[in-house]
Amino acid sequence: MWLPCGCTSKYVASSFARRTLASYLHVSGRSRCNVAAFMPEAAGLEGVSGRAALRELSVSNSESFWAAVARHRLCWSTPFHTVQDCDLSRGKIKWFEGGKLNVSVNCLDRHVHTCPERVALIWERDERGSEMKYTYGELLEMTCRLGNLLRRHGVKRGDCVTIYMPTCPLAVASMLACARIGAAHNVVFAGFSADALAERIRDGEMLLLIITVNQGVRGGKVTELKKTVDTAMQSCPTVKQVFVAMRTDNPVTMTARDIAMEEVREQKANQILEIQIQAVEGEFDVVCEPAVMNSEDVLFLLYTSGSTGKPKGLVHTQAGYLLYAALTHRYVFSYHDGDVFGCVADIGWITGHSYVVYGPLANGATTVLFESTPIYPDPGRYWDMVERLKINQFYGAPTAIRLLLKYGDQWVNKYDRSTLKTLGSVGEPINTEAWEWYHRVVGDGRCPVVDTWWQTETGGICIAPRPSDPDAEIVPGMAMRPFFGINPVLMDTEGEVLTSNNTSGALCMAQPWPGMARTIHNNHQRFIDTYFQPYPGYFFTGDGAYRSEEGYYQITGRLDDVINVSGHRIGTAEIEDVVCPAVAESAVVGYTHSIKGQGVYAFVVLKKGIDVQEADLSRQLNGMVSEKIAKYASPDFIQFAKRLPKTRSGKIMRRVLRKVVESDLEGLGDLSTLDDPAAVQEIIQDLCLCMNTYF
Numbered sequence: 251m252w253l254p255c256g257c258t259s260k261y262v263a264s265s266f267a268r269r270t271l272a273s274y275l276h277v278s279g280r281s282r283c284n285v286a287a288f289m290p291e292a293a294g295l296e297g298v299s300g301r302a303a304l305r306e307l308s309v310s311n312s313e314s315f316w317a318a319v320a321r322h323r324l325c326w327s328t329p330f331h332t333v334q335d336c337d338l339s340r341g342k343i344k345w346f347e348g349g350k351l352n353v354s355v356n357c358l359d360r361h362v363h364t365c366p367e368r369v370a371l372i373w374e375r376d377e378r379g380s381e382m383k384y385t386y387g388e389l390l391e392m393t394c395r396l397g398n399l400l401r402r403h404g405v406k407r408g409d410c411v412t413i414y415m416p417t418c419p420l421a422v423a424s425m426l427a428c429a430r431i432g433a434a435h436n437v438v439f440a441g442f443s444a445d446a447l448a449e450r451i452r453d454g455e456m457l458l459l460i461i462t463v464n465q466g467v468r469g470g471k472v473t474e475l476k477k478t479v480d481t482a483m484q485s486c487p488t489v490k491q492v493f494v495a496m497r498t499d500n501p502v503t504m505t506a507r508d509i510a511m512e513e514v515r516e517q518k519a520n521q522i523l524e525i526q527i528q529a530v531e532g533e534f535d536v537v538c539e540p541a542v543m544n545s546e547d548v549l550f551l552l553y554t555s556g557s558t559g560k561p562k563g564l565v566h567t568q569a570g571y572l573l574y575a576a577l578t579h580r581y582v583f584s585y586h587d588g589d590v591f592g593c594v595a596d597i598g599w600i601t602g603h604s605y606v607v608y609g610p611l612a613n614g615a616t617t618v619l620f621e622s623t624p625i626y627p628d629p630g631r632y633w634d635m636v637e638r639l640k641i642n643q644f645y646g647a648p649t650a651i652r653l654l655l656k657y658g659d660q661w662v663n664k665y666d667r668s669t670l671k672t673l674g675s676v677g678e679p680i681n682t683e684a685w686e687w688y689h690r691v692v693g694d695g696r697c698p699v700v701d702t703w704w705q706t707e708t709g710g711i712c713i714a715p716r717p718s719d720p721d722a723e724i725v726p727g728m729a730m731r732p733f734f735g736i737n738p739v740l741m742d743t744e745g746e747v748l749t750s751n752n753t754s755g756a757l758c759m760a761q762p763w764p765g766m767a768r769t770i771h772n773n774h775q776r777f778i779d780t781y782f783q784p785y786p787g788y789f790f791t792g793d794g795a796y797r798s799e800e801g802y803y804q805i806t807g808r809l810d811d812v813i814n815v816s817g818h819r820i821g822t823a824e825i826e827d828v829v830c831p832a833v834a835e836s837a838v839v840g841y842t843h844s845i846k847g848q849g850v851y852a853f854v855v856l857k858k859g860i861d862v863q864e865a866d867l868s869r870q871l872n873g874m875v876s877e878k879i880a881k882y883a884s885p886d887f888i889q890f891a892k893r894l895p896k897t898r899s900g901k902i903m904r905r906v907l908r909k910v911v912e913s914d915l916e917g918l919g920d921l922s923t924l925d926d927p928a929a930v931q932e933i934i935q936d937l938c939l940c941m942n943t944y945f
């Protein structure tokens with residue numbers, strides 16, 4: 251049986267609940283008052299008299315904390331018996347075992363139960379002023395229809411469905427439909443090329459079905475998504491069916507494998523009995539029985555770049571992920587019932603998963619689906635949208651803020667932004683100038699700006715200025731404070747924990763939390779090697795951080811070969827792996843870029859005896875990277891070199907190349923391990939020439 255939200259009725263009243271609640275919570279009357287208003291379930295935790303005490307307890311007694319929150323915020327069909335069973339040294343992470351639930355029920359049915367007419371989604375379509383609203387009732391119906399459709403086409407619990415769609419209601423319903431029937435989803439960013447899509451489909455041999463649209467529309471430009479899928483299919487023999495929805499009116503060529511979603515919708519009307527339509531509570535006539543899922547069953551895979559050429563399919567599971575997304579959404583942004591939450595991320599990234607879809611919907615929020623770009627049709631797009639949709643929390647990326655800052659304040663001031671209460675930033679460090687502009691101009695100096703640090707791997711926000719006391723200071727450009735249950739540590743180069751403040755080191759987490767990824771699809775060893783082996787007993791984030799005198803955290807950037815272009819992670823090795831017959835070897839590094847945060851700089855060594863025009867080859871290489879990966883990964887600079895600086899064992903010294911590109915010749919460091927230090931001098935000379943030809 252599925253229980254309504256709040257979980258105060260049947261569940262808490264059961265004797266099991268009373269028993270387990272007593273064992274997890276130390277109920278105390280003392281601390282009820284002020285904490286209860288902030289977080290109702292925390293009122294029962296012993297010794298919690300204020301927010302600081304709550305934060306402390308969430309780390310020192312994280313089981314009590316997470317048990318209380320999980321009981322209060324999720325609807326369970328069977329309660330969990332074990333809060334956590336984790337061993338970071340082995341990469342073993344399990345939360346809420348024994349518990350059974352369905353994520354789509356938590357995101358939809360329980361809100362439909364209490365307020366079916368509440369708007370769940372506002373689709374801010376690319377065409378300005380043509381937004382569409384969908385209530386929780388409508389989203390549930392769409393999800394159920396899709397769930398039934400997937401089931402009829404043989405998708406079972408444990409299967410995986412690839413979704414290659416722009417941000418739109420059907421994409422959200424597809425994700426939730428998978429969750430409803432117990433299938434995992436694998437959303438692939440619709441900006442990825444056919445090769446990148448195919449690679450992500452092939453990585454999991456269980457992937458058999460794809461949902462896409464005929465064409466995407468973004469910034470007034472049409473992208474041929476269905477054609478890209480067709481190309482990808484040439485190397486994906488396991489895919490049996492492709493569902494195609496229509497975003498534009500332009501027909502596309504359909505093959506025997508393709509099924510038009512519109513036709514399916516019409517067919518369905520004639521098959522009313524077959525798909526078991528029942529009348530439930532009056533107007534909701536479409537029923538798709540939710541699968542009863544274990545807490546640790548897979549909810550989704552999401553591919554992200556690592557420091558090798560092969561992207562990692564990170565796996566998130568049901569209960570822990572949903573709980574963490576919901577709690578962070580509620581407290582970092584101070585989301586309250588009735589607010590309109592505007593996260594402009596694409597659903598193809600983890601930010602879209604956690605703060606466009608799962609977090610807001612679990613909290614019964616109205617969430618915005620942004621299909622366009624910050625400058626289409628003009629640089630006022632975001633703020634016009636804020637005025638029209640009455641957005642209360644706006645969550646975006648520093649790269650867009652930097653871009654808009656350059657267009658000037660008038661594009662912001664034109665629009666009424668008085669509904670805004672909190673501004674968020676994610677994806678990369680936000681520089682002080684952009685932070686201050688965001689705060690002063692966009693937020694009129696009255697909205698807290700939360701710089702949120704987190705990763706695909708962490709599932710949700712781990713470090714952010716809020717929650718904290720309403721008047722607690724916020725330092726520009728700093729993520730600052732760990733979230734509930736998060737215990738960050740900094741490590742020195744010897745692998746020792748740095749205990750003092752005013753220090754920098756490798757950012758690790760000393761404790762597990764429910765939102766963290768559970769494994770890398772098909773490669774648990776890589777999961778262990780990447781995240782748990784570098785600092786045994788700790789989760790290694792791959793980022794460096796500085797801890798200030800006051801104990802606040804500031805992220806300083808990646809420590810591995812991953813670069814961050816406009817908030818999109820890309821492994822340098824992925825770009826280097828794009829092979830061109832004329833190229834003998836290449837090395838890719840990131841450099842500081844005023845809008846994108848980081849740009850891509852490629853050093854290329856040609857094969858002997860090759861006679862090509864460098865400009866032609868540059869164009870060709872750029873085209874190949876766009877085709878094999880995505881446009882954003884294309885190098886900004888390509889420098890042709892005679893040779894690359896290498897160690898005696900033959901490893902390319904990217905550290906040195908990074909310094910050269912950043913013009914930090916003082917910081918080149920120890921060159922004694924180089925096979926031939928003259929190679930660096932050659933590169934420096936050529937770099938000057940190369941830069942001159944570009945500017």
Ligand code: 6R9
Nearest residue numbers: 676677678679701702703704705706793805
């Ligand atoms: C959510 C997301 C994760 C990497 C992460 C870090 C960088 C994200 C940041 C930030 C500085 C912030 N990053 N947020 N760096 N300040 N507030 O972006 O996930 O795509 O997996 O990227 O992005 O380097 O390790 P993902």
